[in-house]
Amino acid sequence: MQSPRPDHNACRAAIADLQQSLPGLVETGEGICRQHAHTLTWIECQPPDAVVFARSTVDVVEVVRIAARHRVPIIPFGAGTSLEGHVNAPLGGISLDLSRMSEILRVDTGDLDCTVEAGCPRGKLNAYLRDTGLFFPVDPGTEEATIGGMASTRASGTTAVRYGTMRDNVVAVKAVMANGEVIDTASRARKSSAGYDLTRLLVGAEGTLGIITEVTLRLRGVPERVVATVAAFPTLEAACNTTMAAMAMGLGLARIELLDPVVLGAVNAHSGLSLAEVPTLFIEFHGAGAAVEEEAAMFAELADGEGALSLAAAADETERRKLWKARHDALWAVREAWPGRTPLITDVCVPISRLAECVRETEADIEASGLIAPIVGHVGDGNFHAIVMHEPGDPAERGRIAAFSSRLAERAIAMEGTCTGEHGIGQGKMNYLRMELGAGVDVMACIKQALDPDGIFNPGKIISRC
Numbered sequence: 001m002q003s004p005r006p007d008h009n010a011c012r013a014a015i016a017d018l019q020q021s022l023p024g025l026v027e028t029g030e031g032i033c034r035q036h037a038h039t040l041t042w043i044e045c046q047p048p049d050a051v052v053f054a055r056s057t058v059d060v061v062e063v064v065r066i067a068a069r070h071r072v073p074i075i076p077f078g079a080g081t082s083l084e085g086h087v088n089a090p091l092g093g094i095s096l097d098l099s100r101m102s103e104i105l106r107v108d109t110g111d112l113d114c115t116v117e118a119g120c121p122r123g124k125l126n127a128y129l130r131d132t133g134l135f136f137p138v139d140p141g142t143e144e145a146t147i148g149g150m151a152s153t154r155a156s157g158t159t160a161v162r163y164g165t166m167r168d169n170v171v172a173v174k175a176v177m178a179n180g181e182v183i184d185t186a187s188r189a190r191k192s193s194a195g196y197d198l199t200r201l202l203v204g205a206e207g208t209l210g211i212i213t214e215v216t217l218r219l220r221g222v223p224e225r226v227v228a229t230v231a232a233f234p235t236l237e238a239a240c241n242t243t244m245a246a247m248a249m250g251l252g253l254a255r256i257e258l259l260d261p262v263v264l265g266a267v268n269a270h271s272g273l274s275l276a277e278v279p280t281l282f283i284e285f286h287g288a289g290a291a292v293e294e295e296a297a298m299f300a301e302l303a304d305g306e307g308a309l310s311l312a313a314a315a316d317e318t319e320r321r322k323l324w325k326a327r328h329d330a331l332w333a334v335r336e337a338w339p340g341r342t343p344l345i346t347d348v349c350v351p352i353s354r355l356a357e358c359v360r361e362t363e364a365d366i367e368a369s370g371l372i373a374p375i376v377g378h379v380g381d382g383n384f385h386a387i388v389m390h391e392p393g394d395p396a397e398r399g400r401i402a403a404f405s406s407r408l409a410e411r412a413i414a415m416e417g418t419c420t421g422e423h424g425i426g427q428g429k430m431n432y433l434r435m436e437l438g439a440g441v442d443v444m445a446c447i448k449q450a451l452d453p454d455g456i457f458n459p460g461k462i463i464s465r466c
Contacts, residue, residue: 005091006072011049014070014094018052021062027051036077036095037088042344042390042398043427048075048089053097057174057182057213063096064211064456065180073459076207078119078149081142083345084426086153086206090460098148101213104128113171113188115216118148134219137163140422141328148212153424154204158327161247161380162254162286163220165422170203174214178452188216201447206424207458209451223254223286227296228314228323231303236260236279236363236375238306240356243281243379245302247352251295254286256380257327260363263334263374263387270333271326278309281379282327284320330376334387338372341389346405346428348412349383349421358415359384362408369404371397383421410435425462433463 006014019026027033033047049072054060067074073093080087089095101117104125108114109132116125123143125136140150140157149155151173156165163169172186185198202210233239236258243256259267261277268275283299285292300311314320326333335343350358359375366373366386377384386408388401409419409432419425419432434441444463448455 006070006093010070011072011092014066014072015050017066017070018050018063018094021066022052022059025053025055025059027053033095036075036080036097038080041083041085041428042342042401043085043088046085046088046090048073048095049092051077051095051097053100055100057101057176060096060098060176060211060213061180061182063094064176064178067094067456068178068180068454071454071456073456074211075458076148076152076211078146078152079121079142079144081140081145082149082153082426083423084420084428086424086426086458086461088427088460090427093456093459096211098146098213101148102146105214107132107134107219109134111188112219112221113216114219115214116147117214118146118151118212120147121145122147122150129219133222135222136169136217137220138166138169147215147217151203151212151215152205152207154422156378156381156383156422158255158257158324158378160378160383160422161256162252167200167203169218170199171216171218172199173202173212173216175202175210175212177210178454178457182213183210204424206426206461208448208462209457211457224288225286225292226254226320227285227292228320229283229285229296229299229311230275230314230323231281231283231299231311232276232309233279233281233303234307234309236359237356238308239279239281240359240379242299242303242306242308244352244355245305246299247380249298249302251299252285252287252292253283253299253380255282255284255324256378257282258359258375258377258379258384259327259330260375262372263330263376266333266337266374267326267330270336271322271329273322273326276309282323284324327376330374331387334374334389338389341372341391344388344390344401344405345385345423346388346408347383347385347421347423348408348417348419349381350412350415350417352380352382354415354417355379355382355384358411358417361411362386365404365407365411369400371400371404373404378421381421382417406431427460430462 098119
């Protein structure tokens with residue numbers, strides 16, 4: 001499907017109409033446009049022609065109506081924390097910033113759900129829920145990520161091993177379609193057999209099929225007991241094997257994160273830790289009373305069986321929080337360790353039975369390629385990341401990185417996995433989608449054509465060609 005670049009006259013006319021219809025909400029300055037296209041990765045910044053700050057679903061409908069009339073692209077924007085160029089505007093057009101739509105509309109403690117506007121940050125939601133005994137569990141590693149953006153990229157994170165991804169935690173969405181119609185994808189019922197699953201169609205669509213303006217979410221009870229443990233291993237494979245054994249045993253793991261020696265050295269320096277710089281798992285158990293301690297003890301036995309070098313529980317809540325902050329700050333720690341280099345981040349996910357093999361082969365590939373590429377991962381569901389540190393201005397290294405990234409994606413797909421466990425396809429992984437899904441991509445193209453025939457919703461992402 002080809003999305004033609006609109007001519008400058010069309011963009012100018014659309015912007016003029018938007019300024020008249022939504023006075024004070026349209027910005028065209030170069031700086032603010034570039035801020036709405038940064039990608040935190042190697043992908044070139046491709047700014048929009050204008051940014052519109054929507055305040056409501058009604059505003060979004062108006063933006064869609066005007067953009068559709070002029071056939072000008074719309075690129076939804078939440079916090080800009082996605083990693084595969086989702087917010088870029090390769091054809092120009094309008095960045096639709098939803099950050100002012102940040103209200104928590106409803107919390108139902110009896111039904112364990114809530115409804116929020118798409119621009120609501122996850123940190124704001126959990127702060128609001130703090131006194132209710134409930135929380136929203138999906139944790140992509142930043143408090144700033146918006147719920148709408150998380151839904152659009154089908155985000156997950158450190159807690160997915162227990163609580164699932166956004167796919168599992170979104171009950172319904174309100175969305176504006178390309179014809180300006182507003183739809184609700186489902187009721188609040190916890191299960192339904194009524195028709196096609198429109199919720200899951202839009203969750204993960206990266207804004208290419210409709211613009212999500214409200215999200216209804218599942219909430220969970222705050223666990224009675226939380227125990228965090230750090231386990232050090234002689235090899236990455238031993239850490240992965242322990243993870244697989246723990247999952248097979250059905251232990252109540254809420255988080256199980258892998259850090260390789262390279263990233264751990266950076267994390268120690270950045271976060272003031274003094275952990276041994278060997279393959280390490282950060283683990284957390286959620287549950288009730290003594291059962292959590294029993295599961296932690298069973299995990300310790302599994303780790304010992306794989307030759308664990310050490311196993312230590314966080315002494316208190318302060319230490320537990322420090323550990324997880326260190327894990328979430330891993331990217332910034334790596335950037336600090338190699339100043340002047342740019343992190344190029346990629347992720348894959350494989351069936352957990354293939355995890356140790358995939359990590360082992362990737363580790364060997366990094367060494368053979370002569371790259372600096374720490375490995376971290378949400379290994380309880382087979383998902384891991386390589387943070388490749390690139391020296392700007394070194395085209396030979398850039399070529400080696402591109403080749404490594406391709407081999408990693410192809411390796412995961414060959415192991416019946418995916419080229420992206422949680423970052424999404426965006427611009428960065430379009431080349432691998434057909435390799436992974438085959439003719440399924442043609443079905444996706446038919447859906448895109450049916451729902452967005454003029455190709456105005458986030459063109460150049462997932463399957464669009466531009």
